[in-house]
Amino acid sequence: MDKGDKPVKNCPFRWKYIIIPLSVLLLTVILAAVFYSKLPVEVACLFRGDGSPARLLGRGTVVLWVLVLQLILTLAAGALSLGMALLSNRFMQTENTGINPAKIITLMSNMIAIPQVIIFFAMLDIFSYNSYQIHLLPLWLIAVIVLVVGGIILSIFFIRAMLQMWRTSKE
Numbered sequence: 001m002d003k004g005d006k007p008v009k010n011c012p013f014r015w016k017y018i019i020i021p022l023s024v025l026l027l028t029v030i031l032a033a034v035f036y037s038k039l040p041v042e043v044a045c046l047f048r049g050d051g052s053p054a055r056l057l058g059r060g061t062v063v064l065w066v067l068v069l070q071l072i073l074t075l076a077a078g079a080l081s082l083g084m085a086l087l088s089n090r091f092m093q094t095e096n097t098g099i100n101p102a103k104i105i106t107l108m109s110n111m112i113a114i115p116q117v118i119i120f121f122a123m124l125d126i127f128s129y130n131s132y133q134i135h136l137l138p139l140w141l142i143a144v145i146v147l148v149v150g151g152i153i154l155s156i157f158f159i160r161a162m163l164q165m166w167r168t169s170k171e
Contacts, residue, residue: 011088013100017081020113021146024120025074032063035127039063043130051135059130066123081109082128107157114150118143 015022036059043062044053087151121142128134136142 011085011086011105013082014102017085017102017106017109020076021074021077021116023117024113025070028070028120028123030117031127032067032122035131036063038131039127042128043126045126046134046138047129051129053129054157062126066119069119070116073112073119077109077112080112081105085109103157106152111150111154114146121146146171 039045039059041059041060042056043059044055046053046055053149066153069092082138084101084105088105119140122139125136125139125142128136
Protein backbone atom coordinates (compact mmCIF):
# COMPACT_ATOMS: atom_id res chain seq x y z
CA MET A 1 0.00 0.00 0.00
CA ASP A 2 1.37 3.39 -0.93
CA LYS A 3 1.46 6.26 1.55
CA GLY A 4 -1.25 8.07 -0.44
CA ASP A 5 -3.65 5.10 -0.39
CA LYS A 6 -6.09 5.15 2.47
CA PRO A 7 -7.83 1.92 3.40
CA VAL A 8 -11.59 1.86 3.62
CA LYS A 9 -12.77 2.37 7.19
CA ASN A 10 -12.87 -0.52 9.60
CA CYS A 11 -16.15 -2.49 9.67
CA PRO A 12 -16.71 -3.88 13.21
CA PHE A 13 -19.69 -5.99 14.23
CA ARG A 14 -22.73 -3.86 15.05
CA TRP A 15 -26.06 -4.96 16.51
CA LYS A 16 -27.88 -3.13 13.71
CA TYR A 17 -26.60 -5.85 11.37
CA ILE A 18 -29.03 -8.30 12.97
CA ILE A 19 -31.77 -6.02 14.29
CA ILE A 20 -34.60 -7.63 12.32
CA PRO A 21 -33.76 -11.25 13.28
CA LEU A 22 -33.37 -10.13 16.91
CA SER A 23 -36.72 -8.33 16.77
CA VAL A 24 -38.50 -11.35 15.31
CA LEU A 25 -36.92 -13.58 17.97
CA LEU A 26 -38.02 -11.20 20.74
CA LEU A 27 -41.58 -11.01 19.35
CA THR A 28 -41.69 -14.80 19.12
CA VAL A 29 -40.59 -15.19 22.74
CA ILE A 30 -43.15 -12.63 23.92
CA LEU A 31 -46.06 -14.15 21.99
CA ALA A 32 -45.09 -17.69 23.00
CA ALA A 33 -45.13 -16.59 26.64
CA VAL A 34 -48.49 -14.85 26.23
CA PHE A 35 -50.20 -17.71 24.39
CA TYR A 36 -48.67 -20.66 26.26
CA SER A 37 -51.28 -20.67 29.02
CA LYS A 38 -54.11 -20.28 26.48
CA LEU A 39 -53.09 -23.36 24.50
CA PRO A 40 -54.65 -26.75 25.17
CA VAL A 41 -52.42 -29.61 26.30
CA GLU A 42 -52.58 -31.14 22.79
CA VAL A 43 -51.99 -28.51 20.10
CA ALA A 44 -52.99 -28.85 16.44
CA CYS A 45 -49.84 -27.94 14.53
CA LEU A 46 -50.40 -29.38 11.05
CA PHE A 47 -53.52 -28.64 9.06
CA ARG A 48 -55.28 -30.15 6.05
CA GLY A 49 -56.30 -28.09 3.05
CA ASP A 50 -59.73 -27.43 4.55
CA GLY A 51 -58.16 -26.04 7.76
CA SER A 52 -58.94 -29.02 9.97
CA PRO A 53 -56.17 -30.36 12.23
CA ALA A 54 -54.07 -33.19 10.81
CA ARG A 55 -51.53 -33.62 13.63
CA LEU A 56 -51.44 -32.92 17.34
CA LEU A 57 -48.40 -32.34 19.54
CA GLY A 58 -47.90 -31.26 23.12
CA ARG A 59 -47.96 -27.50 23.63
CA GLY A 60 -44.47 -27.51 25.13
CA THR A 61 -43.12 -29.34 22.09
CA VAL A 62 -44.68 -26.87 19.64
CA VAL A 63 -43.46 -23.81 21.55
CA LEU A 64 -40.00 -25.33 21.98
CA TRP A 65 -39.70 -26.09 18.25
CA VAL A 66 -40.69 -22.55 17.27
CA LEU A 67 -38.32 -20.95 19.79
CA VAL A 68 -35.41 -23.23 18.83
CA LEU A 69 -35.89 -22.54 15.11
CA GLN A 70 -36.01 -18.78 15.72
CA LEU A 71 -32.94 -18.92 17.97
CA ILE A 72 -30.96 -20.95 15.41
CA LEU A 73 -31.82 -18.49 12.63
CA THR A 74 -30.93 -15.50 14.82
CA LEU A 75 -27.60 -17.09 15.77
CA ALA A 76 -26.96 -17.80 12.06
CA ALA A 77 -27.60 -14.12 11.28
CA GLY A 78 -25.16 -13.12 14.03
CA ALA A 79 -22.51 -15.57 12.85
CA LEU A 80 -22.93 -14.42 9.25
CA SER A 81 -22.61 -10.75 10.14
CA LEU A 82 -19.65 -11.33 12.43
CA GLY A 83 -17.90 -13.46 9.81
CA MET A 84 -18.52 -10.93 7.04
CA ALA A 85 -17.32 -8.05 9.26
CA LEU A 86 -14.11 -9.96 10.03
CA LEU A 87 -13.58 -10.76 6.33
CA SER A 88 -14.25 -7.15 5.40
CA ASN A 89 -11.65 -5.99 7.92
CA ARG A 90 -9.11 -8.57 6.79
CA PHE A 91 -9.35 -7.72 3.11
CA MET A 92 -9.63 -3.94 3.29
CA GLN A 93 -9.71 -2.12 -0.02
CA THR A 94 -7.08 0.51 -0.79
CA GLU A 95 -9.47 2.68 -2.73
CA ASN A 96 -13.09 3.67 -2.51
CA THR A 97 -15.08 1.47 -4.87
CA GLY A 98 -18.44 2.92 -3.88
CA ILE A 99 -19.37 -0.23 -1.99
CA ASN A 100 -20.21 0.17 1.67
CA PRO A 101 -19.46 -3.14 3.46
CA ALA A 102 -21.69 -2.22 6.40
CA LYS A 103 -24.74 -1.92 4.13
CA ILE A 104 -24.02 -5.25 2.48
CA ILE A 105 -23.50 -6.99 5.84
CA THR A 106 -26.73 -5.47 7.16
CA LEU A 107 -28.67 -6.66 4.13
CA MET A 108 -27.17 -10.15 4.17
CA SER A 109 -27.72 -10.67 7.88
CA ASN A 110 -31.25 -9.32 7.87
CA MET A 111 -32.24 -11.54 4.93
CA ILE A 112 -32.39 -14.39 7.43
CA ALA A 113 -35.50 -12.66 8.77
CA ILE A 114 -37.43 -13.89 5.71
CA PRO A 115 -37.77 -17.50 6.92
CA GLN A 116 -38.09 -16.19 10.48
CA VAL A 117 -41.14 -14.13 9.54
CA ILE A 118 -42.73 -17.14 7.81
CA ILE A 119 -42.12 -19.28 10.92
CA PHE A 120 -43.50 -16.46 13.07
CA PHE A 121 -46.75 -16.35 11.09
CA ALA A 122 -47.01 -20.15 11.19
CA MET A 123 -46.70 -19.91 14.97
CA LEU A 124 -49.38 -17.19 15.08
CA ASP A 125 -51.70 -19.36 13.00
CA ILE A 126 -51.15 -22.35 15.28
CA PHE A 127 -51.74 -20.22 18.37
CA SER A 128 -54.85 -18.48 16.99
CA TYR A 129 -56.40 -21.76 15.83
CA ASN A 130 -55.77 -23.55 19.11
CA SER A 131 -56.79 -20.60 21.28
CA TYR A 132 -59.73 -19.16 19.30
CA GLN A 133 -60.42 -21.65 16.44
CA ILE A 134 -59.55 -18.91 13.93
CA HIS A 135 -57.09 -19.34 11.06
CA LEU A 136 -55.12 -16.40 9.76
CA LEU A 137 -54.32 -16.34 6.08
CA PRO A 138 -53.17 -19.67 4.62
CA LEU A 139 -49.47 -20.23 5.25
CA TRP A 140 -48.68 -20.51 1.53
CA LEU A 141 -50.18 -17.03 0.99
CA ILE A 142 -48.20 -15.57 3.88
CA ALA A 143 -45.03 -17.16 2.47
CA VAL A 144 -45.71 -15.69 -0.99
CA ILE A 145 -46.36 -12.23 0.47
CA VAL A 146 -43.16 -12.34 2.58
CA LEU A 147 -41.09 -13.59 -0.37
CA VAL A 148 -42.48 -10.95 -2.76
CA VAL A 149 -41.86 -8.13 -0.27
CA GLY A 150 -38.35 -9.51 0.38
CA GLY A 151 -37.72 -9.71 -3.37
CA ILE A 152 -38.82 -6.09 -3.84
CA ILE A 153 -36.53 -4.92 -1.04
CA LEU A 154 -33.61 -6.88 -2.52
CA SER A 155 -34.33 -5.47 -5.99
CA ILE A 156 -34.35 -1.91 -4.66
CA PHE A 157 -31.04 -2.53 -2.86
CA PHE A 158 -29.51 -4.10 -5.98
CA ILE A 159 -30.60 -1.24 -8.24
CA ARG A 160 -29.31 1.36 -5.77
CA ALA A 161 -25.97 -0.49 -5.48
CA MET A 162 -25.61 -0.72 -9.26
CA LEU A 163 -26.38 2.99 -9.68
CA GLN A 164 -23.87 3.88 -6.96
CA MET A 165 -21.17 1.74 -8.58
CA TRP A 166 -21.95 3.26 -11.98
CA ARG A 167 -21.63 6.80 -10.55
CA THR A 168 -18.38 5.90 -8.79
CA SER A 169 -16.88 4.41 -11.95
CA LYS A 170 -17.71 7.58 -13.92
CA GLU A 171 -15.75 9.76 -11.46
